[in-house]
Amino acid sequence: MPFDAWLTLAVVAASFLLMALSRLGPDVILLGAVIALFGVGIIDADEALGGFSNSGLFTVAFMYILVASIRETGGIDLIIRYLLGRPRHELGAQGRLLLPVSAISAFLNNTPVVATFLPAVLSWSRRLRLPAHRLLMPLSFASILGGTCSLMGTSTNLVVDGLLRERYPERALHLFDIAWVGVPVALVGLAYLMLVGRWLLPRRRTASDVFENPREYTIEMQVDPQGPIVDKSVEEAGLRHLEGLFLVEIERDGNVVSVVGRGERLKANDRLVFAGTTEAAVELQQIRGLRPTGQGQSSLKKAFAERRLVEAVVSEQCQFLGRRLREGHFRTFYGASVLAVCRHGERVSGNLGQIRLQAADVLLMEVRPAFVERHRQSRDFLLISELNGQARPHHERAWVAWSIMLGVVGLAAFGVLSLLKAAMLGVALALMTGCCSIGAARRGLDTQVLLTIAASFGLGAAMESSGAAQVLAQGALSLADGNPYLLLIGAYLVVALLTEVVTNNAAAVIAFPIVTGAAQQLGVDIMPFVIAVMFAASASFLTPIGYQTNLMVYGPGGYRFSDYLRVGGGLSVLVGAVTLVLIPLIWPF
Incomplete structure (x- = not known):
């Protein structure tokens, strides 16, 4: 040869x-x-x-x-x-x-x-x-x-x-x-x-029980220093009996409280780690005094009603693959706050910022409306779908689009034009x-x-x-x-x-x-x-x-x-x- x-x-x-x-x-x-x-x-x-x-x-x-x-x-x-x-x-x-x-x-x-x-x-x-x-x-x-x-x-x-x-x-x-x-x-x-x-x-799992749900997440929130739950106990703050959620641990000043009792007092900037589902993560956003981790001076400056919650599937081409969310400055790079991570249908244990991204991980993120269109065709994500506030397409032109496609098929099928033409x-x-x-x-x-x-x-x-x-x-x-x-x-x-x-x-x-x-x-x-x-x-x-x-x-x-x-x-x-x-x-x- x-x-x-x-x-x-x-x-x-x-x-x-x-x-x-x-x-x-x-x-x-x-x-x-x-x-x-x-x-x-x-x-x-x-x-x-x-x-x-x-x-x-x-x-x-x-x-x-x-x-x-x-x-x-x-x-x-x-x-x-x-x-x-x-x-x-x-x-x-x-x-x-x-x-x-x-x-x-x-x-x-x-x-x-x-x-x-x-x-x-x-x-x-x-x-x-x-x-x-x-x-x-x-x-x-x-x-x-x-x-x-x-x-x-x-x-x-x-x-x-x-x-x-x-x-x-x-x-x-x-x-x-x-x-x-x-x-x-x-x-x-x-x-x-x-x-x-x-x-x-x-x-493996059913959708009726949150801990038997095939899409469990790790959800991390932070106590707002100006919020109403500072110095309140976990029970007084209403975090003890949340439907579809449980408080796994509290990270405070570099230390972890792994067994959280109902009388545990919440301090400003405490990092709270929950386990739950996508729907529960959305509801968690509504609790006064809690905010997504690292949201101090948020770059997402618009009102909450103008923000979007989206799910994104991480591609094998993602630039952050194998890197920790925190060390890679994910939020700064994409203008998106990661609220939760799902892998193989189960919650990812540990601190959210220390999670290393893998291909096919599902991320729940809070983003600005422009994020969806900007990254819908991005090679970093295989799929981006909105969970709330989704803008509906102009369905009045759908029949025109389908008519054009059927016309292309007909012209090519009957040999009137080549498929390319x-x-x-x-x-x-x-x-x-x-x-x-x-x-x-x-x-x-x-x-x-x-x-x-x-x-x-x-x-x-x-x-x-x-x-x-x-x-x-x-x-x-x-x-x-x-x-x-x-x-x-x-x-x-x-x-x-x-x-x-x-x-x-x-x-x-x-x-x-x-x-x-x-x-x-x-x-x-x-x-x-x-x-x-x-x-x-x-x-x-x-x-x-x-x-x-x-x-x-x-x-x-x-x-x-x-x-x-x-x-x-x-x-x-x-x-x-x-x-x-x-x-x-x-x-x-």
Whole structure:
């Protein structure tokens, strides 16, 4: 194997390891890899920058803006309002949730779909007195399954189709070509989730008892020196018998009172540590004489009525990951006061300021109204949802946004326009009709995903030009012993495993030249292998880190890593089996 091929494989392997083990974003890692390969001369400028001109990348970008127009007009909120209803049992609740989510995800990117449904499902589950963690993991899995039903369902489908159009224009796919496999996969997967998966979901806690609640928090408040409870006992201050809360400890002048009696006198600036739920934390704000820790000279100077209480899920890209809240000056950096932290569905013990943030932690924060819009697309948080005072979208334009989206689907489905041109026209109409502002369109673009896709094309080009893809293809052929079906199974398994630990777009783009090269050397059609790469890259059910929607529900659902293996293991096997049986029937070798 040539030296260039060895060097390319080393860079690709190092990139995968960094994406799996480090906190650096995949866009930073892959762009660094492309720059390194360009610097040593393995790829030229055209190959390094080729991803930025690929039609698949631009189609993904335009689809993000169309989704933003639906989100801005409250289009998904209307569907939630009319579809969820009041089912009488858990199976009915899962059916009302999973079927529309999978259907919507066939046309909208699943990340914003889950981001919109998640706070609604949390509220809905409380009304139904059904534990939210019985619904959130199926919500994520249903959105992934729905995304396999059309080219526009996931960015990975669009990217692989872009590669196909670029290298094999005559083999380009139409919008619903993959539905022949995607719809059966989605139906089988949804049936598994409702009939089998719900028995595998954890049954740890109920919502009726605060200490059996799956979302316990540590809540820290401070005694206002000018407030009415200074020098009063805990009982006189009304802190002894709070509904849904108990006083765990008092920190005073560097010392801790760990067993708090009813006669304990409160002093100015005492730090009180409570345990309770989100709702209880909100009620705690109403007690005169208490304030969030460190609120002495608050930067949140507006009246309380103009503030917001929000929940935010910490991303694995958060700048404060692994740092203590107090030492990192979290409040100064974000203009937000952390009131509580939830991890794996349980309260985090100890002093709030000493808690080190981890990915998927759920933070309850008091913020100014501008915080929500400023950080809604921030890579530091996977999800931000308001608990009170939420501004409602302009629903009167929701039908316009949905009409534009349906028009895009119709033009692409009937071959009137390519998906790229249809999406471009749809974006222009969304901006002209006011469904989406320029600012909202800009915020709707997920630049990390777009840069990751563009950089992945550079790595794919390096794999081809260096000869590494050809060598790996020959190795795959020897392992498959010339059997195209074994090669198909091997390609699916490798991409499915890669997508659990690295970004799905990178796994698909880098695998594409290898599997198509192997198919050509074997003398069989490339299409079964292209479709296998598409589906394998979306089959991420085993870990919370393999797919962004899985990580979004990980913290709010109070899940453990093993829960994904238990529920997602069977689903992965089932989806893989159905996919590998149907692909050769629809696209013969």
